[in-house]
Structure formats: structure tokens, C-alpha cells
Amino acid sequence: MSVSIVHRHNPDGEDRQMDLHGVGVGRGIAVGPILRMPDPLPEPTDDRHTGDAAAEYAIVQKSLSAVAAELAAKGASAGGEAQAVLEAASMMAQDPMLTDDVKERIEAGKSGERAVFEAFAAFQEILVGMGGYMAERATDLGDVSQRIIAHLRGVLAPGVPTSDTPFILIAADLAPADTALLDLDKVLGLITRDGGPTSHTAILARSKSIPAIVGVPGALEIADGTVVIMDAAAGLVTIDPAEAAIADANSRIAARAAASTIPVVDGALSDGTKIPLLANVGSPKDGLEAVELGAEGVGLFRTEFLFLDSKTAPTVADQQARYTELLSFFPGKKVVVRALDAGADKPLAFLNSAHEENPALGLRGLRALRASEQILLDQLTALKGAQDATEADLWVMAPMVADAEETRYFVKLGKALGLKTVGVMAEIPSLALMADQVLAAADFVSIGTNDLTQYTMAADRMLGSVASYQDPWHPAVLRLVKMLGDAGAVAGKGVGICGEAAADPQLAVVLVGLGATTLSMTPAALADVRAELATVNPEQARARADAALGASTAAGARAAAAAVGP
Helix, strand or coil, rough: CCCCCCCCCCCCCCCCCCCCEEEEECCEEEEEEEEEEECCCCCCCCCCCCHHHHHHHHHHHHHHHHHHHHHHHHHHHHHHHHHHHHHHHHHHHHHHHHHHHHHHHHHHHHHHHHHHHHCCCCHHHHHHHHHHHHHHHHHHHHHHHHHHHHHHCCCCCCCCCCCCCCCEECCCCCCCHHHCCCCCCCEEEEEEEEECCCHHHHHHHEEEHHHHHHHHCHHHHHHCCCEEECCCCCEEEECCCCHHHHHHHHHHHHHHHCCCCCCCCCCCCCCCCCCCCEEEECHHHHHHHHCCCCCCCCEEEEEHHHHCCCCCCCCCCHHHHHHHHHHHHCCCCCCEECCCEEEECCCCCCCCCCCCHHHHHHCCHHHHHHCCCHHHHHHHHHHHHHHCCCEEEEEEEECCCCHHHHHHHHHHHHHHCCCCCCEEEEECCHHHCCCHHHHHHHCEECCCCCHHHHHHHHCCCCCCCHHHHHCCCCCCCCHHHHHHHHHHHCCCCCCECHHHHHHHHHHHHHHHHCCEEEEEEEEHHHHHHHHHCCCCHHHHHHHHHHHHHHHCCHHHHHHHHCCCCC
């Protein structure tokens, strides 16, 4: 991505400002003055404490407890997805491994501030080296460290600036705690220098329906108070816009607000072709929000999110109760449940706690479940019980499936236990290359575009230095999707999308053109995707898909699809 200079002629003969480009999240538009996130606290000097070590550590302990309590209280007040994020941050502030490290450094003579800084920084480095989900936690850890040091200094921790009037927030990137607690009455939109379409900031922004543009070079050079228009659909930040442009943007904002009051209808193309729009959820309570936002069912229920803190495997009874609770929100509707997707970015202590040099390519997903088959049998048994106890249309799929042999294994096991509809996830390129064999064995395939992109492009989806590669618009990824879509059409079986790509309205159209029969996304994205699909018929969707397939880069694919007229 690059900064493009756009000169605009003023009556006084001076040139106007430049436009900046990045990756838009959703279709939202915002107009307003910008405020930048304050700089982080300066690194503590390498001082030694002046008192005894026990007294110094006692002071640090008070700050650790205070920060933990503050984060937990904010989480309880925020509720929902924000609560989970902040409770995890609260636990970090009192993690025994970290607090022991802080204590040892203080006993070695370090000051409290320096001991906290060094201990947290050392653990951050370990997490970054692990990659994936754990690397993402490094950002959270850095935020907690800043809060503790600020408490020790008796100053406010850096965070989202306050303002009496609404503003657009600009930052290098945002800690999850900051994104989760944004005041939506004041923050009109987000612009970040770093991050990609599947970064934590992008995902949380989408879930909160905040217009966002990420990965914007030059964003931090905009002065506070400068008025900008941010158009997420175009990935465009217009700096110091003309009055006519502001009026046009405000008109489009009003039109979007009016459209949100229109009764929700099922997802469909302009000719009436049905494209069911489903929701990605991580807990039963997410199901209620999904229903309220118009989800026609669930396309991805991430069961491992229920048990991330469990030290022992959950019982059949416990699992069945939770699955039944979710299914009860969707009588007569499809609910696709993913078997435990443990490993790499989501380690489960009872399933795969062993250290691996490269866990993203290790014993994860179905591989881990086959190695601990009783856990898989218990989960499928619990799902069978929930299937029989509700009126939902339960579909069950295995994660991280590599080929037709693994597909046959999982489908046979699920059917033997009484599950009606059993399929697999396409996240590994090899599955797409074997699509005809896979769809001969499975009832359906669901494409997880986040991991499919990661493995196709050999780019860790949470690693900022390779974020530019982590773009599901890349023609290599789209060609794999087409292989699966074509095989599904031949077999007469569904091929769904359940990655973040489905929440991109323009990409959603292309995915349908490639053969996707359903789209599943964060519930907040449903309205934008529904509106975009209604603007095209099947031929137009295929034309955009063909144009994107012919490009050589992700940016080229976006541009080629956008250039295809009605």
C-alpha cells in the first residue's frame, strides 16, 4: 500500500492536501477532526531501588492488583466481547510467571518500574516468537505493562484521548483493550498505520460496527484537529476535504442510517438467488446478538473458545448443555459447529500443551483430535445429544483437514455417532487441490479464509512485518476458493465461507462468483454484506470473480473487480 498525492486547486492558488490509502473494514463512512493516540510512556531508566527488595516488591504488588482490578471492572461494565478481552488482560497483570520474574529482578536490585518493564518485555518477545494467537497477546501484554508502570508513576496510562466533541482516532495500532472500550458516541472511526484486514483491531472494529481503515502509511503525519473523510469501502482517507465532498459524505452517512431501519431480509442477489448470511460466534450468548442483527443461522461456532481456560477436558454433559443453549436460538435454522480447533494460536491445556518449534505447522486441529480420540468422541457425542434436544439444523465440521483420507475419517466417525450432516473446513491448500475427492466424501465444505490465506502465502496472519501478504484478495487464494466452489457445484454440495473475508462486502460478491453458497461473518457485518449482494446478479458476481482471478496481486484483484460495471 502506498501514499498517493492528490493535488487539488484552491482559489488562492495553493495546492490542497493528499489522500491516503489503506485497507477498509466494512462500508462505513465518517467525517470529522482527527485525534492521535498519545505516545507510549518512556522506557524506565535502568535504576536500582533505594530501599529493601521486599518493600519495593510490595509497592509493585499494589500496582499489579490495582491494574488487574481496574481492567476486570471495565470488562464487567462493557460486557460482551470486550469483557472477555479485558478479563484476559486482567489475568495477565497477575500471571504467576510474570510476577515471579518481576520479583526476581527486584531482588537482583532493579527498581520496580524497570523490573516490570524488563519482565513484561521478555515475555512479549517469547510470545512474538510463538506467532499466531500468542503473538497477538504480546500487544495486550505491552498495554498491561504500560498501565502498571503508569500506576507506579502516579500518572494516567496512555490510552484513547478524551474529547468533548466526536473525533476520528488515529494510531499506529490499538491495544485490544483500547478498541474494546471505545466510546461510540465520541469515536467516529479508526485509522491505523499498521495492521491488516484480519488484525485484532480490524476484527474488533468490525464487531463494533466502527468504520475503520487499517494499514495506512502516513496516517501518523496528519496533525490533530485536521478534518478528514474516511471511506472504508474505498479504503480512502481524504484530508482537508472541500465543503462539497463533506456534504456528499454526510449525505451517504444519512442514507446508510436510513437503510439500517429497513426490515431485515434474507441474503440474496438482485435476481432473488438466495445466499444465506450466517454468523460466526464464540459462545451461546453471541447467538442472541446474531439473531437480533439478522443472522439466518450460524456458519461457525468456535467450540474451543468455551474451554480455553480449562485444565481438564470438559465432560459430555457440560458440552451438551452449552451446545443445546446455542442451538435453542436457531430453531429450524442451520448451525455449523466446528470441532475443537486446538493448537498453535489456541492451545488447550488438556489437548495439546506440548512445546512445538513451529506450532502453526504442528499437531493442531483434527490432527490433535485424532491423537486424543476420546476427547473427539466425547465432543461428537455431546453434539449428537444437543442435536436431538433442539429443533436446529446441526452441521458439524472438522478443522485443519488436509486431504480426503482425513475427511473420510471424520465423516465416518460423526455419522456412526448419529450426526446428520458432517463436513470439513478448507484451511490448508492441499484440501482445495483434492477438492473433488473431499466433496465426494463430505456433506459440505466450509472455507476458513484466514488460515487458507496464511498457509497459501506463508505469512503469519498476526505478524505485522508480513501483513501485506495476509490478504484474502490475493489471486492465489481466490483460485483455491474457485477449485472448491467448482467441485461443490459438480457434487451438488454446499461450499461456505466462514473467514473474515466474508465480512468484506466487495469480496463477498467475488466469493459468491467463485461458487460460495453461504457466507458467515461477525454479526455486525451482516447488514453491509446483505446490501452489497443485493446490487448484483449471478452473472455480475461471476464477472467480478473472473476479473479478480486474472490479476497478479491482491491490490490488482480488488481494482479489477471494482472496475467491472453493472
